[in-house]
Amino acid sequence: MTYVLVGENTYEEEIKKSRFIAIARPADTVAQAMAFIEERSVPDARHNCWAYKIGDNYRFSDDGEPGGTAGRPILQAIEGQECDFVAVLVIRWFGGIKLGTGGLVRAYGGAAAECLRTAPKKKYIPTVPIQCFCPYAEIDRLKARFDDFQVRVQDEEYGAEGVIWDLQLPKEQIEDFEQLLQNMSSGQGWVKVED
DSSP, rough: OEEEEEEEESEEEEETTEEEEEEEEEOHHHEEEEHHHHHHHHHSSSSSEEEEEEETTEEOOTSSSSSSSHHHHHHHHHHHBBSSSSSEEEEOOOOOOOOHHHHHHHHHHHHHHHHHHHSOOEOOOEEEEEEEEEHHHHHHHHHTTTGGGOOOEEEEESSEEEEEEEEEEEGHHHHHHHHHHHHHHTOEEEEOOOO
């Protein structure tokens, strides 16, 4: 089972006088993940190590720590906690005591894992992109039902007759959603599954 974060979470711990702060945030795209990492990195910290996993896309950085001792353990924590569509940043302030490669792996991986373990999560349900048209008269009624179908609005364009939405929703919800739209709009609304 795969999980996604509901919101941002932070975890902090001190290991041999070094301070580690792990921050995890949901990320739907690589651009979102990188923007979060750039925005939350602390320039005066010794290291800002990170990893993200977005479907089949993943990347990590040791930010000056010995190769494989920070970014990869953070990515392994993401996978170990069965999370996806997430970015994790672990910030380290050096406390004067070297941890060694094993200690660094445990510190970075452990902080990331604990941050993800305590983060509010929900089960990941894969979605399918659709486009639909809804007449103006039914927009509010249909929008009120979006949560029932786990609809995520990606884009909307208003025209003379109504709105065309680009949506994401679970595949098993499409048929029922289309039926609801047809019933509400007396057959004027339509749904098209994107490729």
